[in-house]
Amino acid sequence: xxxSQLLESEIIELEQTARELRRKSLKIIHEAGSGHPGGSLSxxxxxxxxxxxxxxxxxxxNPKDPGRDRFLLSKGHATGLLYSTLSMAGFxxxxxxxxxxxxxxxxxxxxxxxxxxxxxxxxxxxxxxGLSVAHGIALGARLDGLDYKVYVxxxxxxxxxxxxxxxxxxxxxxxxxxxxxxxxNNKVAQDNITKDLKDLEPLEDKWKSFGWETQRIDGHxxxxxxxxLQQEPHPEKPRVIIADTIKGKGVSFxxxxxxxxxxxPSDEKLEEALxxxx
Amino acid sequence: xxxxxTRDGYGESLLSLDDRVxxxxxxxxxxxxxxxxxxxxxxxxxxxxxxxxxMVCTAAGLATTGKVAFATSFACFLLGRSMDQILVSLAYSNxxxxxxxxxxxxxxxxxxxxxxxxxxxxxxxxxxxMTVLQPADWEEAFQATQALVDHQGPVYMRLGRGKVKGxxxxxxxxxxxxxxxxxxxxxxxIFATGIMxxxxxxxxxxxxxxxxxxxxxxxxKPLDTDLIIEQVKKNGAxxxxxxHNRIGGLGDAVAEFLMESGLSVPFKKIAVNxxxxxxxxxxxxxxxxxxxANHIVEAIKATVAKKK
Numbered sequence: 001x002x003x004s005q006l007l008e009s010e011i012i013e014l015e016q017t018a019r020e021l022r023r024k025s026l027k028i029i030h031e032a033g034s035g036h037p038g039g040s041l042s043x044x045x046x047x048x049x050x051x052x053x054x055x056x057x058x059x060x061x062n063p064k065d066p067g068r069d070r071f072l073l074s075k076g077h078a079t080g081l082l083y084s085t086l087s088m089a090g091f092x093x094x095x096x097x098x099x100x101x102x103x104x105x106x107x108x109x110x111x112x113x114x115x116x117x118x119x120x121x122x123x124x125x126x127x128x129x130g131l132s133v134a135h136g137i138a139l140g141a142r143l144d145g146l147d148y149k150v151y152v153x154x155x156x157x158x159x160x161x162x163x164x165x166x167x168x169x170x171x172x173x174x175x176x177x178x179x180x181x182x183x184x185n186n187k188v189a190q191d192n193i194t195k196d197l198k199d200l201e202p203l204e205d206k207w208k209s210f211g212w213e214t215q216r217i218d219g220h221x222x223x224x225x226x227x228x229l230q231q232e233p234h235p236e237k238p239r240v241i242i243a244d245t246i247k248g249k250g251v252s253f254x255x256x257x258x259x260x261x262x263x264x265p266s267d268e269k270l271e272e273a274l275x276x277x278x
Numbered sequence: 279x280x281x282x283x284t285r286d287g288y289g290e291s292l293l294s295l296d297d298r299v300x301x302x303x304x305x306x307x308x309x310x311x312x313x314x315x316x317x318x319x320x321x322x323x324x325x326x327x328x329x330x331x332x333m334v335c336t337a338a339g340l341a342t343t344g345k346v347a348f349a350t351s352f353a354c355f356l357l358g359r360s361m362d363q364i365l366v367s368l369a370y371s372n373x374x375x376x377x378x379x380x381x382x383x384x385x386x387x388x389x390x391x392x393x394x395x396x397x398x399x400x401x402x403x404x405x406x407x408m409t410v411l412q413p414a415d416w417e418e419a420f421q422a423t424q425a426l427v428d429h430q431g432p433v434y435m436r437l438g439r440g441k442v443k444g445x446x447x448x449x450x451x452x453x454x455x456x457x458x459x460x461x462x463x464x465x466x467x468i469f470a471t472g473i474m475x476x477x478x479x480x481x482x483x484x485x486x487x488x489x490x491x492x493x494x495x496x497x498x499k500p501l502d503t504d505l506i507i508e509q510v511k512k513n514g515a516x517x518x519x520x521x522h523n524r525i526g527g528l529g530d531a532v533a534e535f536l537m538e539s540g541l542s543v544p545f546k547k548i549a550v551n552x553x554x555x556x557x558x559x560x561x562x563x564x565x566x567x568x569x570x571a572n573h574i575v576e577a578i579k580a581t582v583a584k585k586k
Contacts (some may be wrong), residue, residue: 167329167332
């Protein structure tokens with residue numbers, strides 16, 4: 001046992017799941033010929049923990065169950081990872097993933113999320129909107145007297161959008177403690193290192209000063225991720241988990257690189273990447 | 279028939295709705311008339327603070343949980359500060375959010391052009407999935423608000439600041455997608471929306487030698503094209519009237535439909551002439567910027583004269 005109340009073997013299994021999600025993400029981005037590998041790889045451990053670590057309550061055979069926990073990917077470009085995760089979770093068969101980013105595919109698998117895809121709550125793709133939407137859902141849960149939680153994954157570059165901080169203030173005003181934001185702090189945006197584009201630090205201080213229960217973890221350490229996600233909600237504060245990650249994690253030639261934000265790997269590069277992700 | 283601002287009809291109507299309804303405001307609930315709802319139903323009222331973009335997306339989130347979410351602010355800021363949020367979280371996602379923008383048009387008056395929304399109909403008409411409404415009086419605003427509760431999908435409803443004369447009583451039945459003929463004539467039809475319905479009726483009273491039709495177009499999208507065709511055929515000349523820029527509003531909606539229908543008749547737009555207005559009373563601005571009953575009278579004469 002460890003701090004996450006999981007067996008070591010369970011932690012190892014989640015790590016393997018995350019690796020499988022990374023492989024799948026790269027394969028479907030490669031097959032589509034376009035997509036966003038860097039930000040898919042950085043968030044893979046977080047999504048593996050949420051969907052397969054017993055955190056999110058969901059029933060893929062009843063994706064609109066009113067009592068389900070909600071998951072939103074506000075950094076909507078990471079659909080390579082999102083759709084790989086949803087198919088692995090059983091929302092749709094694996095073979096449909098070959099329709100990723102293709103017109104007239106068997107199910108709707110657009111470049112960015114849309115609720116026509118089973119398991120997706122709302123469209124995303126313009127950064128900065130997901131925290132507000134997640135907060136609206138959290139308010140709806142309270143009105144309905146339901147105890148589900150709302151989880152939203154934000155990108156670090158996305159935190160440069162002003163609307164994030166509007167939503168941060170709103171969630172504190174309404175004491176929305178059923179809202180959990182996870183920042184995939186991979187430190188690289190599209191055309192720049194996030195710090196050079198516009199520095200977010202000191203990031204914990206920012207969230208704390210807005211009134212959020214704040215913690216910072218290693219976003220590639222499964223035990224730390226699980227321990228953070230298993231925490232009971234604060235009596236009244238919303239919670240943010242700043243997960244320090246590496247863009248392109250797991251593939252040496254992508255890690256920390258600016259050039260792998262929105263570029264699909266070639267046949268050769270895919271093969272090289274998959275070898276590293278064995 | 280009740281005189282009053284359309285925003286007052288909206289605020290009153292909100293109090294009559296069922297508990298699926300939630301109302302959001304961005305710190306102007308006294309002006310938008312959502313305040314009473316907040317006092318009566320504090321659990322279902324969310325005064326978000328001055329953050330229209332956040333408000334619109336929060337409304338979208340609430341809507342995904344089965345609520346009918348009315349997001350309200352001044353038209354200028356509601357739309358001006360959240361166009362992208364409206365596209366992604368409302369229209370593309372097809373969430374059940376009702377945007378209600380008050381204080382639209384230059385008739386807002388002395389606050390000047392930063393408070394005078396004249397591009398909102400162009401904005402919202404161009405958005406897929408969006409329904410666009412503008413009631414003309416208190417009663418119609420009251421009924422339109424009720425109609426929105428059973429309508430599925432995103433809507434923009436445009437309301438005014440100033441008091442308007444009552445046109446309807448409770449025997450009227452508002453329907454999304456329907457226009458309403460207030461006065462049947464034969465020489466020219468005015469398709470008017472919002473406060474310009476009242477202004478058009480004033481103009482028509484000043485004309486004795488022509489028999490003018492006045493139609494209230496409170497549903498700008500979908501447009502009541504059956505009624506438009508019928509009245510254009512009966513009258514043979516058209517004026518459109520709106521407190522909005524001449525680009526992208528009611529005039530364009532009617533004109534594009536007529537062109538595609540192959541109906542060619544004398545046509546004149548009464549609208550703000552692609553300019554920002556200025557400070558002044560609503561009456562002064564209508565006179566200076568071409569929207570007053572006097573301008574409509576001139577337009578009627580000139581347009582009828584072009585008939586063959």
